[in-house]
Amino acid sequence: MTITESGLVGKSVQRTDVLDKLTGCAVFVDDIQFGPNLLHSRLVRSPYPHALIKKIDIKKAEALPGVRAVVTGKDLSARMGLYLIDRPIFADDRVRVYGEPVAGVVATSENIAVEAAKLVEVEYEVLPAIYDPVEAAQPDAPLIHPDLGSYSVANFIFPEPGTNISEHFKIRKGDVEAAFADCAAVAEGRYRLPPIEHVPIETHTSVALSEKNGQVTLWASSQSPFAMRDMIAQGLGIPHNKLRVIAPLVGGGFGGKAGVTMEACAVVMAQAVPGHPVKLRLTREEEFVGTSVRQSLVSDIKVGCDEDGNLLAMELTYYFGGGAYNDYGVNIARAAGYSCTGPYDVPNVKADSLCVYTNYPVGSAMRGFGMPEIHWGLEQIMDRLAEKVGQDPAEFRRLNCVRTGDQIVSGMKMTPIDLEACIDKATQAIRWDKKEEPTGPNKKRGKGIAIMWKAPAMPPNPGSAAVVRFNEDATLQVEVGGQEIGQGAFTVAAQIAADVLGVPYDNVTVSTPLDTKYSPYEWQTVASRLTWSMGNAVKAAAEDARFQILETVADAWDEDIDNLTIKDGVVISFKTEREQPLDKMVVYGMPNDNFEGWKGGPVVGRGRFMPTYVTNLDPETGQGTRAVVHYTVGAQAVDLEVDLDTGQLEVLNIASVYDVGRAINPDLIMTQIEGGAVHGMSSAYESIKFSQDGQVINPSFVDYRIATIADIPGKIHGDYVETPVEDGPWGARGVGEHVMVQTAPAIANALYDAVGIRFSDLPLSADAIYLALEKALDQQD
Amino acid sequence: MENHTISLTVNGQLEQLQVPSNLTLLHVLRDMLGLTGTKNGCEAGECGACTVLVDGEPVNSCLVLAVELDGREVTTVEGLAKDGKLTPLQEAFAKLNAVQCGYCTPGMLMAGTALLRRNPNPTEEDIQKALVGNLCRCTGYQRIIDAIMEASRQGGAR
Numbered sequence: 001m002t003i004t005e006s007g008l009v010g011k012s013v014q015r016t017d018v019l020d021k022l023t024g025c026a027v028f029v030d031d032i033q034f035g036p037n038l039l040h041s042r043l044v045r046s047p048y049p050h051a052l053i054k055k056i057d058i059k060k061a062e063a064l065p066g067v068r069a070v071v072t073g074k075d076l077s078a079r080m081g082l083y084l085i086d087r088p089i090f091a092d093d094r095v096r097v098y099g100e101p102v103a104g105v106v107a108t109s110e111n112i113a114v115e116a117a118k119l120v121e122v123e124y125e126v127l128p129a130i131y132d133p134v135e136a137a138q139p140d141a142p143l144i145h146p147d148l149g150s151y152s153v154a155n156f157i158f159p160e161p162g163t164n165i166s167e168h169f170k171i172r173k174g175d176v177e178a179a180f181a182d183c184a185a186v187a188e189g190r191y192r193l194p195p196i197e198h199v200p201i202e203t204h205t206s207v208a209l210s211e212k213n214g215q216v217t218l219w220a221s222s223q224s225p226f227a228m229r230d231m232i233a234q235g236l237g238i239p240h241n242k243l244r245v246i247a248p249l250v251g252g253g254f255g256g257k258a259g260v261t262m263e264a265c266a267v268v269m270a271q272a273v274p275g276h277p278v279k280l281r282l283t284r285e286e287e288f289v290g291t292s293v294r295q296s297l298v299s300d301i302k303v304g305c306d307e308d309g310n311l312l313a314m315e316l317t318y319y320f321g322g323g324a325y326n327d328y329g330v331n332i333a334r335a336a337g338y339s340c341t342g343p344y345d346v347p348n349v350k351a352d353s354l355c356v357y358t359n360y361p362v363g364s365a366m367r368g369f370g371m372p373e374i375h376w377g378l379e380q381i382m383d384r385l386a387e388k389v390g391q392d393p394a395e396f397r398r399l400n401c402v403r404t405g406d407q408i409v410s411g412m413k414m415t416p417i418d419l420e421a422c423i424d425k426a427t428q429a430i431r432w433d434k435k436e437e438p439t440g441p442n443k444k445r446g447k448g449i450a451i452m453w454k455a456p457a458m459p460p461n462p463g464s465a466a467v468v469r470f471n472e473d474a475t476l477q478v479e480v481g482g483q484e485i486g487q488g489a490f491t492v493a494a495q496i497a498a499d500v501l502g503v504p505y506d507n508v509t510v511s512t513p514l515d516t517k518y519s520p521y522e523w524q525t526v527a528s529r530l531t532w533s534m535g536n537a538v539k540a541a542a543e544d545a546r547f548q549i550l551e552t553v554a555d556a557w558d559e560d561i562d563n564l565t566i567k568d569g570v571v572i573s574f575k576t577e578r579e580q581p582l583d584k585m586v587v588y589g590m591p592n593d594n595f596e597g598w599k600g601g602p603v604v605g606r607g608r609f610m611p612t613y614v615t616n617l618d619p620e621t622g623q624g625t626r627a628v629v630h631y632t633v634g635a636q637a638v639d640l641e642v643d644l645d646t647g648q649l650e651v652l653n654i655a656s657v658y659d660v661g662r663a664i665n666p667d668l669i670m671t672q673i674e675g676g677a678v679h680g681m682s683s684a685y686e687s688i689k690f691s692q693d694g695q696v697i698n699p700s701f702v703d704y705r706i707a708t709i710a711d712i713p714g715k716i717h718g719d720y721v722e723t724p725v726e727d728g729p730w731g732a733r734g735v736g737e738h739v740m741v742q743t744a745p746a747i748a749n750a751l752y753d754a755v756g757i758r759f760s761d762l763p764l765s766a767d768a769i770y771l772a773l774e775k776a777l778d779q780q781d
Numbered sequence: 782m783e784n785h786t787i788s789l790t791v792n793g794q795l796e797q798l799q800v801p802s803n804l805t806l807l808h809v810l811r812d813m814l815g816l817t818g819t820k821n822g823c824e825a826g827e828c829g830a831c832t833v834l835v836d837g838e839p840v841n842s843c844l845v846l847a848v849e850l851d852g853r854e855v856t857t858v859e860g861l862a863k864d865g866k867l868t869p870l871q872e873a874f875a876k877l878n879a880v881q882c883g884y885c886t887p888g889m890l891m892a893g894t895a896l897l898r899r900n901p902n903p904t905e906e907d908i909q910k911a912l913v914g915n916l917c918r919c920t921g922y923q924r925i926i927d928a929i930m931e932a933s934r935q936g937g938a939r
Contacts, residue, residue, distance in 0.1 A: 014875060021883030022871045024818020024858035028884065031817035199918055201822045201830050201884040251820070251884030252918050284823035486882030486919045671878050671920065678921030701827035701916065709922040710909045716923060 008499040009730055012667035015491045016510055017249070017484060027248045027513070029205040029221045034277045038207075039068055041269050041280045042113035043262065044103040044120045045290060046095035049131075049359035049694030050144070051124035053093060053102065061105055061119040066112035069272035070120065072103045076268065080235040081327035082227065082259055084159065084166055085152040086145060087362075089235065089264040094127070096144055097324035097359055098695045099289040101262065104269045106278055129359035129694050133321035134298050136164045137356045144324065144357040154459065156616055157330045166322055167330035167355040169337030171409055171622035174348030179313035183304030185388035190300050191377030192761045194687040195293040195321065198366055199706050202251020203287040206263045208270035209277040215242055218267055222247040223258040223483050224524035229516045232264050236271075240516075248513040253485040254679075255365035258526045259328055261291050288699030293688060295329055295355075295363030296321035297336075297373040301381050303346075309389045311400045316340050316351040318374060322363040329355045329363040335457035336370035338410040338617065338627045342378040343402045343419055343453035349409050351622070359694055365526055367676075371454040371741040372683065376762060379450035379745035383752065393749065394427050394449050394637075401451060402633070404723070410617060410627035419451060421721040422635040422657040429655035429717040430637040438641050439652075445641040448749025450742035452635075455628035456532070456734065460614035462523030464530075464537035468497055468545040468605035470586035474569055476503070478541075479511045481522030482534040487736045488668040489530045493538045495664060496729060500542035501549075502566030503582065520606075528632070528734025531664060533609055535729040540607025552600030553580050556590040611727065630725045632738050634658035636677070638750040647770025651681055651713040651747065658738055660720045662731035673718035673739050680743025682707035687763045787851040791816070792860030798847070806842040806850060807831045810857060818858040818887050822916070829915030832888035833857045839895040841914070858887035861894065870894055873931035881919035888915050893929045902933055 020026040058070040073090030080087050091102045103120045107113040130136045130144070141164055145151070149161030159166045180186065206220040216238055222228050225247040233243045250257055266280040282290060302315040318336050322329035337353030355363075366372075386396035398420055406414040427433075430447060438445040467479040478497045484490045490510040498505045511519070522534060546566065553571045554561040563575040571580040580590070589600030617624035639653040654677045663669050686706065689698045698704045724731020748759050757772050782801040789796045791814060800809060807824070810816040810833070819842055822830030826841040833842045834856040861868050867875070870893050880886050889912065896903055896911040903911070908926050917925065 012878075015878065015880065017883065018875045018878075018880055019867075021880045021886050022858075022867065022874055022890065023862050024816070024887055026883050027817075028820075030821065031811075033815065200882070201828060201916060201918055202820070202882070203822070250882060252882045254918070284825060284827070488881075667878055671881060671924065674923055675881060675919050675921040679918065700825065701823060706916060706918060707922075708914075708916060709912045709925065712922050716921065 008495050008505055009664050010666070012665055013491065013495055013505050015488055016494050017490060028202055028251050029207060029219050029248055030281060032207065032219060032248070034207060037276050039106050039108060039273060039276045039278045040110040040113045041104055041106045041266065041278050042117040043101045043265060043290070044105065044117045044122070046091065046098060046100040046102050048095060048124055048126055049098045050127040050129040051095050052127060053091060053095065053122060054125055055123040056103060057121040058103065060121065061116040064112065064116045064119060066108040067105060067116045068108065069106040069269065070103060071269055071272050078235040080231050080260055080264060082231060083154045083157050083331050084327050087325040087327055089268055097361055100324065101265055104265050106269050106273050131358050131360055131694060133296060133319040133356040133358055136358045137319055137354055139163060144359065157334065158619055164357040165354050166326035166357055167333045169334045169353040169622060170620060171337060171340055171349050171351035172620065173409060173623065176313050176315055176348045176350040179348035180304050182306065183312050184307035185385060186302065186304040187381050187385040187388060188302040189377065189381055189760060190298065191380065193297045193373055193376055194762060195296045195360060195363065196683055196686045197288055197293055197688060197704065198254040198256030200252025200254060200256060203282040203284060204257065204261050204291055205281040206266045207277050207279045208266040210270040210274050212274050216267060217244045217246065218263060219246045219248070220263045221250050221257055223250060223253045223485055223526060225514050225516050226481055226521055227524045228260055228263060231260050232267055235264060236267065245516045246513055247483060250483055250485040254367045255369065255526060256291055258365050258524055284701070285699045288704060289696045292364030293323065293361045294366035295323065295332060295373065296360065299374060299377040301377050303381055303385055305385055305389060307389060309386065309391045309396050309399050311344055311346045313348040314341055314346050318353040320355045320363065321358045321360055322355040323358055323360045325362045326355050326357060328365050331457055332363070332365070332370040336374045338622055339371065339453060339455060340374065341409045342375055343451050343633050344400050345402050345406045346409065360690070361688065367679065367737045368454065368741045369457045369527065369737065371452060372744065375450065375452050375742045376745050379742055380748055380758065383749050394423060394432055397449065397451050398423055402453065411623035412626045415630035415725055416723045417631060417633045417659050418721050418723045419633040419635065419659065422633060422659055423451060425657040425719050425721065426635040426637040426655040429719065430639050430653055432637060436639065442644045443641045444644060444754040446750045446752065446754025447637065447639050448746050448751070448753055449635065449637045450746035450749060451633070452738060452742040453631045453633045454738050454741055455631045456527035456529045458523070458527050458529065461610050461612065462533070463608060463610035464522050464533040465520035465608045466534065466537040466541040467520050468541045470545065470603040472584060472587045474503065474582035474586055475507045475509065477509050477511045478538060479520055480534055480538065481514055481519040482530040483514055483525035485525060487672060488665060489525065489534065491668065492531050492535060492664050496535055496538045497542040500539055501546050503569045507569065528736040528738065532728040532733050535664070535732060536609035537607045539729045540609060541605040544607055545603050545605025548603045548605065549582065549586060552585065552590055555599045556592055558593065629727060630733055632658060632733050632735055634738050636742050636746045638746040640747060640750045640754065642751060642754050642769060644773060647766040647773060649747065649751065649764065649769065653715045653717065654713050654743070655717040656739060657719045657721065658735050659723050660735045661725045661728055661733040662722050663720060664730065664732050669720055669735055670718045672736050674716045676739025677716045677743060678707050678712055680740030681713065681747065683740060684744035684747050684762060684764045785848045787848060789850055790854040792856060800847040802846070802848055804847045806833065806845040806847050806855070809847045810842060816857050816859050820884055820887055822884070829892060830885050830888045832891040832915060834891055834895055837895065837898060839892045858890055861890060868894070869935040870897065870929065870932040873928040873935065877924050877928045877931060879920060879924035879928040885915060885917040889917065889925055897929065897933060903929065
């Protein structure tokens with residue numbers, strides 16, 4: 001597609017990566033050819049959820065022909081982490097979760113590595129395991145990290161050494177006790193979610209090469225090559241300039257390929273066989289067993305309002321099941337803490353948000369970062385409270401939802417949003433006021449609504465950098481460090497650069513793959529932050545390049561720079577109507593009018609962005625001037641029916657509306673909204689299942705079902721509103737995660753509307769629904 | 782492991798290969814022929830990412846042993862576009878943004894191509910039935926359905 005007029009921002013231009021992905025040219029880590037020097041590897045994983053390692057015997061494994069190295073955690077003191085440095089690369093004196101890497105085997109073929117892994121003999125002493133985060137948070141619970149007090153931790157995270165609590169975030173705002181005394185209605189409940197998996201179709205894959213000169217290169221399927229480099233470099237004591245992370249396209253991330261999962265294992269194995277690239281590719285079973293998960297949550301919620309429905313008070317305790325290592329999880333609990341009320345204006349709040357170690361899989365970032373977890377309970381309890389005061393659920397939300405300028409739960413002033421408009425659009429799309437007939441006999445139909453908010457959850461100052469580099473023919477490279485994980489980040493970067501520079505979109509190439517040796521810095525591809533943060537950096541880089549071009553032309557023509565612009569790749573003067581095409585001049589510069597000497601030179605624009613205005617919060621009250629950069633809000637309304645004979649749900653329509661600030665590429669937003677609605681629906685039915693001994697028992701696509709093409713909603717109505725943020729490019733903010741945050745509670749609320757039964761626990765499996773229907777019938781009899 | 786000599790026509794090119802008995806078509810394509818467009822998602826026939834055509838029929842290449850394929854014809858995603866011209870289905874995927882991370886895309890294209898050859902005018906339900914073994918975590922599937930319908934209107938699989 002060639003778009004030659006300016007004004008690319010707001011246009012649904014074609015994705016930069018689409019032809020590669022349609023013709024088999026797109027390169028993922030597993031597709032890179034390493035030649036005959038390549039070695040293969042396999043991890044030896046713990047069969048117990050909690051045990052001391054008494055002895056590891058690697059002799060038999062080492063003796064197998066074709067085995068080149070066997071490594072263990074014995075000689076590694078390294079721990080890794082982003083916020084809380086709590087995780088060994090290979091287990092040290094103990095294992096804390098089923099599937100934890102205990103040893104790694106490097107061999108000439110994958111088959112030999114698999115056989116050798118079976119020959120590693122590990123002697124364990126089994127310890128009592130604990131799985132429920134509420135139990136694990138008790139003072140007498142067995143300790144999973146006895147050394148918690150000695151771990152390094154970010155200054156905004158507050159672990160409680162001597163317990164399993166790795167983060168305790170508190171909100172103390174107003175007078176909750178007095179406010180509850182004034183409430184005309186109060187709703188209370190406990191809500192639970194199980195851990196679920198990200199399930200990218202590409203499993204985690206990495207290849208590491210340690211050269212004899214000390215240079216280490218890691219090819220990884222990574223959302224965050226820079227954060228990965230930083231963590232592994234720190235963990236293994238490698239200077240940043242000696243560790244190069246190359247990150248080609250990512251075949252699905254959803255948060256699961258942020259940070260470090262197993263990539264450090266590959267580096268340690270590669271260091272044992274210098275000169276040989278070592279591939280570590282997780283099997284599908286390992287992807288289910290050995291990677292991070294969305295954390296489980298138990299939430300205790302109490303909320304009250306006056307007789308007109310105005311929210312007065314909330315009291316909340318969130319117990320996040322952080323799993324065996326809580327590195328990212330601590331910041332999820334923190335984010336859930338400062339956003340604990342959901343998108344509501346509540347004057348009195350007491351909240352405790354805990355991240356708790358358990359012997360379940362490592363909890364980590366997953367699309368929504370704590371928000372799907374807390375909204376599951378919040379958005380149902382708001383419906384219950386609305387019912388108690390006789391209000392329509394949508395009306396109740398319009399009355400109480402957060403508005404621009406409100407002083408929100410963390411004390412900051414709400415950044416510009418229009419949640420009411422989202423509610424209006426979603427309810428209209430679903431014909432909220434109309435009771436619909438079921439499509440068949442013995443079915444019941446209902447509608448539900450849920451609203452959400454989410455802020456990018458990050459340290460206060462995550463940065464983005466970008467470079468724009470012209471070629472002789474006025475095509476250009478945009479260099480970024482943010483990753484393309486399917487969301488369209490590269491496309492938006494190209495669009496922004498082309499728009500600012502006044503060049504055709506087709507002139508722009510985004511430099512790939514990401515490579516920490518050449519790409520400009522980007523903190524991480526998480527938090528729905530790229531369009532916003534990386535977008536700001538690309539815009540600044542393009543503006544810098546544009547200034548270099550115009551300055552050269554203005555000098556050469558002896559004109560005022562303000563009289564010049566670039567349109568369709570040509571510099572034009574409003575005043576003299578002179579024209580100068582960009583080709584050649586963007587590299588060779590321009591001769592002076594009198595042909596004596598030259599101006600300019602190769603155009604290289606650079607830009608950067610870092611939020612500088614986020615403040616820390618008081619550790620006792622959670623109050624501060626600005627907890628986060630901004631929020632994205634949205635509403636989803638669901639029309640569904642349930643088959644009373646089977647308990648099967650069928651979602652007929654999801655209306656999904658978000659305030660995106662400014663739509664840079666409207667159709668890419670729609671692709672997020674649609675994909676997110678199905679991901680959100682699927683998440684309502686998903687659960688990792690465990691044996692009594694803490695082993696994952698459904699590690700396959702057959703036993704862990706994700707939505708297939710046959711399961712999708714009858715209709716997805718996507719829409720957006722645009723209330724610009726102050727700190728984003730043209731007012732844009734992120735929407736990639738938000739689109740699945742409240743789908744599960746919207747479904748639960750519609751289910752209640754259909755059958756009058758509340759479900760406080762996920763998953764919403766057909767058998768759970770069927771049994772609840774049976775029970776309700778029994779009670780009627 | 783015993784090696785076998787097989788001839789295989791891959792994307793129109795005749796290949797003579799020495800393959801061990803246990804080698805799957807997926808690994809022949811990716812590791813021996815460097816055709817990495819075909820993706821490995823589960824190696825258990827559950828995700829469809831490795832779907833290719835064998836004599837025009839869609840198969841999970843991770844479930845087929847190469848020795849079984851002597852004399853057969855295989856088409857992979859690299860064999861769809863001819864002389865730089867996309868097929869109507871590839872065009873429709875591009876036009877309708879039916880691609881996100883792209884890892885399931887080759888399998889989707891192969892399953893969709895086989896369907897359109899078998900049934901040039903599929904209904905949404907036909908498409909759902911034919912592609913139920915092809916998993917996607919990004920797109921929500923609707924645009925993949927829409928793209929196959931669009932390709933059907935534009936002249937089918939070709």
